[in-house]
Amino acid sequence: xxxxxxxxxxxxxxxxxxxxxxxxxxxxxxxxxxxxxxxxxxxxxxxxxxxxxxxxxxxxxxxxxxxxxxxxxxxxxxxxxxxxxxxxxxxxxxxxxxxxxxxxxxxxxxxxxxxxxxxxxxxxxxxxxxxxxxxxxxxxxxxxxxxxxxxxxxxxxxxxxxxxxxxxxxxxxxxxxxxxxxxxxxxxxxxxxxxxxxxxxxxxxxxx
Numbered sequence: 001x002x003x004x005x006x007x008x009x010x011x012x013x014x015x016x017x018x019x020x021x022x023x024x025x026x027x028x029x030x031x032x033x034x035x036x037x038x039x040x041x042x043x044x045x046x047x048x049x050x051x052x053x054x055x056x057x058x059x060x061x062x063x064x065x066x067x068x069x070x071x072x073x074x075x076x077x078x079x080x081x082x083x084x085x086x087x088x089x090x091x092x093x094x095x096x097x098x099x100x101x102x103x104x105x106x107x108x109x110x111x112x113x114x115x116x117x118x119x120x121x122x123x124x125x126x127x128x129x130x131x132x133x134x135x136x137x138x139x140x141x142x143x144x145x146x147x148x149x150x151x152x153x154x155x156x157x158x159x160x161x162x163x164x165x166x167x168x169x170x171x172x173x174x175x176x177x178x179x180x181x182x183x184x185x186x187x188x189x190x191x192x193x194x195x196x197x198x199x200x201x202x203x204x205x206x207x208x
Contacts, residue, residue: 055114055179055181056178056179056181058180059110059114059175059180059181059184060111060116062172062179062184063116064111064117064119065119066103066172067104067108068118068136069136069164069167069171070107070168072136072164073096073164074100074101074104075142076137076157076161077096078093078097079093079145079153080093080157081093084154085150086154086205088205089154089157089158089205092198092201092205099194110183133167134168134170135165135166135167135168136164137163137164144156154205155206161202162202162203162206165202166199168191169191169195169196172187172192172195173188173192176189
């Protein structure tokens, strides 16, 4: 009799254990499905929830001002192809375009994240009077550059771009002092460093 009861009891115990395991598994799955298990869905970090956190009016002004400033520098740089006499001037122009075009996209992205618009007026120097748009070329200066070629272009390009870079450095230093948004302050520091070096290089090319 013992030999027949023992397997039966063992089978019953195994069945009961299996049923209990299924119940626990079902409860666990239901908990995750209905969202009661908070560990299954961690809350987003502060950085991902608020990518535009900790910016101020100076950050907005920096982005709004630097976009048209960079756009004009890129426009000036593109004029060098086919006009410049010096390979050094053409190479410098290419480097300016390569550095500043991506920064325009970054600045645009920040304004979008902050719910801010671009500054109206585009690259029109007169439209930016009173906005701290230091170093922007007016229509006459741009016309002079467009009309020049050879050594005359090189001289005009270097003289105007030095002025343009000096304006950008001034704007970037203001951002370093007054801005709060970390990436914008980092960009400003890079602008001060790179464009100050380019100013020195351009003055050397002019023989100053």
